[in-house]
Amino acid sequence: MLVSRSLVVWGVAVLAGGLLAGCSTPINRAPVEDRGTFAASSGTTGPAGAVPEVKPLPGAENAGKPGYYTVKPGDTLIRIGLENGQSWKDIARWNNLENANLIEVGQVLRVVPPAAAAATAVASDTGVVTRPVTSSPLAAASAASAPKPSASAASTPAAVAPAAAPSAPAVATAPAATAATDDVNFIWPSSGSLLAGFDEVRNKGYDIGGKAGDPVLAAADGRVVYAGAGLRGYGNLVILKHNNTYLTAYAHNQTLLVKEDQNVRRGQKIAEMGSTDADRVKLHFEIRRQGKPVDPARYLPSR
Numbered sequence: 001m002l003v004s005r006s007l008v009v010w011g012v013a014v015l016a017g018g019l020l021a022g023c024s025t026p027i028n029r030a031p032v033e034d035r036g037t038f039a040a041s042s043g044t045t046g047p048a049g050a051v052p053e054v055k056p057l058p059g060a061e062n063a064g065k066p067g068y069y070t071v072k073p074g075d076t077l078i079r080i081g082l083e084n085g086q087s088w089k090d091i092a093r094w095n096n097l098e099n100a101n102l103i104e105v106g107q108v109l110r111v112v113p114p115a116a117a118a119a120t121a122v123a124s125d126t127g128v129v130t131r132p133v134t135s136s137p138l139a140a141a142s143a144a145s146a147p148k149p150s151a152s153a154a155s156t157p158a159a160v161a162p163a164a165a166p167s168a169p170a171v172a173t174a175p176a177a178t179a180a181t182d183d184v185n186f187i188w189p190s191s192g193s194l195l196a197g198f199d200e201v202r203n204k205g206y207d208i209g210g211k212a213g214d215p216v217l218a219a220a221d222g223r224v225v226y227a228g229a230g231l232r233g234y235g236n237l238v239i240l241k242h243n244n245t246y247l248t249a250y251a252h253n254q255t256l257l258v259k260e261d262q263n264v265r266r267g268q269k270i271a272e273m274g275s276t277d278a279d280r281v282k283l284h285f286e287i288r289r290q291g292k293p294v295d296p297a298r299y300l301p302s303r
Helices: 002-023 035-042 077-084 088-094 114-126 137-145 151-155 168-182
Strands: 068-070 108-110 194-196 206-209 215-217 222-228 236-241 246-256 269-273 282-289 292-294
Touching: 077 088, 077 222, 088 108, 088 222, 222 246, 236 269
Parallel strands: none
Antiparallel strands: 068 108, 194 206, 206 282, 215 269, 222 236, 236 246, 246 269, 246 282, 282 292
């Protein structure tokens, strides 16, 4: 009896020892995750306390310089072009944008031709404008707003200027030449009645009534810099660039009859009136000077 009990005790001891030994084998060991190594290999986060590197946005070094624009929330390249008096395609090209739909808030874009931007920067540094005043929209705006010389002064040959002031004729004639270049003879883009006039806050142009399909005419000679429906609030839109100073916009059309980069003549039918993105059939017409909306009443003939 004592022998049997001893054997039982010995058997239990052996079994318990075997179980303990099994628990210590590496086969059943829980895996250990090195979070620092994993994070480093995956790139999800850096070592504790490290600050991730923030790359500057494209063009950040040009922020605030003349001829550059900092992208704001809600901006599109089409809107930036409209508000700066430029073609969106030109802006994309000047900034080497591979995808015009991919711009970032805070990104700084060139909005005048490269040569014009460089000349503007030199003028800002020296205080002296030595470039032709028609080289950029910014220069054209200054020239267009300058008083025009009298007819007699304009017709006076430069050769009769006093020898003591050889530079005087160039200074006097440059604004006159620019003003003449940038003058645009606008016509009404539609024969419909005026529904709403210009208001700097609520209506940046004229709303002109009519029937669906009525012709929409180019208000002056120009080049189509946009034709599409990519600008919210304008529906089917045509934008014409007339020179370095003026753009016109024609919104809410039913049908567009022109394509981008196409040259058009004053009075040419460029669209048909409609109600896209509008509460009724109408043409919303804008004249923009240096990208800023101006009252069409200052430019259109009375009727």
